[in-house]
Amino acid sequence: MGRRPRDAQGDRRGLTRQVAGPTDKDKDERRPATKLVQGGRRPEWTGDPRLGGSVVNPPVWRASTILYDNMADLAARGHATHDKLYYGRRGTPTVWALADALTDMEPGAEGTLLYPSGVAANSAALLALLAPGDHLLMVDSAYEPTRAFCDGLLARYGVTTTYYDPLVGAGIAELITPQTRLIFLESPGSLTFEVQDVPTITRVARERGVLTMLDNTWATPLLFPALAHGVDVTMMSLTKYVGGHSDAMMGSLTATKAVWPRLRSAAYQLGQAVSPDDCALMLRGLRTLDVRMQRHGKNGLVVADWLAARPEVARVLHPGREDDPGHQIWSRDFGGTSGLFGFTLKGADDAGRARFIDALSLFGIGFSWGGYESLVVPGNPIRTATAWNDPDPLVRLSIGLEDPADLIADLERGFAAL
Template sequence: MTLSSMVHEQTRLIHGDSRCDALQRTPGPVIQRGSTVLLPSCEALYDGGKVTYGRVGLSTQRTLRDALRDLEHADEAFIYPSGLTAITGTLLALLSAGDEVLACDTVYNPTRRFLAGTLARYGVTARYFDPADDAESIRAMITPKTRVIFLESPGSLSFEMQDIPAIAAMAKQAGIMTVIDNTWSAGVLFKPLDHGVDVSIQSLTKYVCGHSDVFMGLAAAKGHAAVLLAASSYETGWAVSPDDAYMAIRGLRTLHSRLAHHGAAALKIAEWLEVQPEVQSVMCPALPSDPGHAIWKRDFTGICGLIGAVLKPASETAVAAMVEQLKLFGLGFSWGGYESLAIPVDPQLKARTHKLSYPGPLLRLHIGLERVDDLIADLRQGLDTLSQETAAPQRKLRAAG
């Protein structure tokens, strides 16, 4: 006797047969939505080796984790609802009250806020080292409380390169775990876990998702760090929706192609910026003139679209006038999408322990997927505006004199 002949239509609509023929094969994965997971037996209900609740991720999330684990050469990959939660989730997994973090002074500012706020309240301390410090200088800072060294190379905003293999080897000798924010490389241009780092973090919001419309983060790990992350991820309950996981998988399909375009365009624009009269210096490790070029050339296979430019002395007003009238470069935070962005970043540098001093304002540029000659033309007319705004007060002074 079938269900339909036994019960009312209201019940049939709820418990109707959900079985189907084998799914047709498509290039993209199935989006499997569900909080409840129906299990075959009471024994399976409490089997810790099975997925028993949708929060831990169903087939779509599993497909994404598998791809990301392969991308980062990891033992395990854990996905989070944003890049910041990947950072905070990793630090919560690896640290306990009374521990200490040594962090590169170039870390993403929200990382700094978490260290100074939440972790400080739980008894974790943080000290910052200069991004120019070598492994032995960092070793000298280690105390019995030091548990984690947090790295980022190139550094946020100012693009300093660190000798990651040397720092990771030193940390291993000292029994300390290393974590790196690997968002700039998108997991493609640099493989931190192959160089001895314990945890590689990415904001998948950036290049992996690639279209400025999804928040997601990744922590990929090897060894004991992977065990700690697995336990903490389960305990804290971070979850990513299957629809967002699908979007990240879709982004992965074109990641290498997009990243190659971003990188080639960024290098061309960096080389162009170097010879512009309004520009003091360009921050791009692929340039031979960049202080970190040798490390980049040794460890990385390319660049992404994120670069910096130090302008010659100009007022805040002049810089704002330049940025605000750019036509193709949007004014907004984040990066890694298809669109180009430009922001002045000097206000963000104030939080640093090791103060930076540049002769002029610092701009961060994300080079998107537009035609390079169009972007160069937009920057040129922006620099013209900067020159006009800078020259106007001088003309007034001369007229008054």
């Protein structure tokens, strides 16, 4: 599914236009906003020479069975094919178009695999890259189900996990043992927003022959091209900003050439398939990711700055703000901010936090984030390597595309109820 098309024959906009297309090198040098628009629209997926034209979006190819012309055709496709119709589980052009477009967004990537959810993508990567007896270094601020997989199935399969301080930096070297095979990062942490020093950690990992994997859901490659920062495998919950409309679930893994075959082989064995209809939704979201992300980021900072000035707020956890402990590394490494951040309610208890949240009407109460609509949830960080000592209750906001003045008015109602 979705290996980089090294053999692509240009990208003519329609099969009928016989003009030389840009080379793969030209495509690599395109800017991210252009890649978001062009990615995955290979002419063989958007047109048919017999029809004499092409469509803008790769159509939805729904399939379980693929039909072969004859026995010779069946034999010729073989088991090893990808980007060639073989069997529905191996994908159709709609699926490959999304995988291709995501690969395009990550300079240095060999290919992208798609999974039914972000959690499925994380679990598949950990299973593919670790074996009994191996040691995993997992960031202490990781999304809770990621921890659950390490403490559950992974432990049962004989992989040991050590949680580490998200701010460990070069100190990660001291935690690497001869059994360590993988360092997992999530930056910023999606509940507590610590920014990790990814380039330092990946440099140490490479020196020690250890792989790195990053949950890049918060930033997406638009704000943080992970492989360019030394990461070997980058994961995203496409459910969030890529989908952007809170109506589909999916996860992705994008990897370097060295790691790609291991992930692909495990994906084929695990047999998780994604729906072409959901891929079409994800592709639709991807096309507007740049403009949405700019608006999420801008609205988020307006709301975060307003919150920081409120007497009821103890702390705003947003790396895009200058007073945030992660701001320096964030400004060095990231191309912008998304709209997800947290804050703590000064001196409040859980009941006060509940009153605050219940009084909001524009913010939906719900898990997930990255959609066009604003969301709020209480946050209760789970830590084992470090302590989360903040006595004030945490609230997490996903800022949508509404007018921030209306969001602020809504939050004012929350403070009144508090």
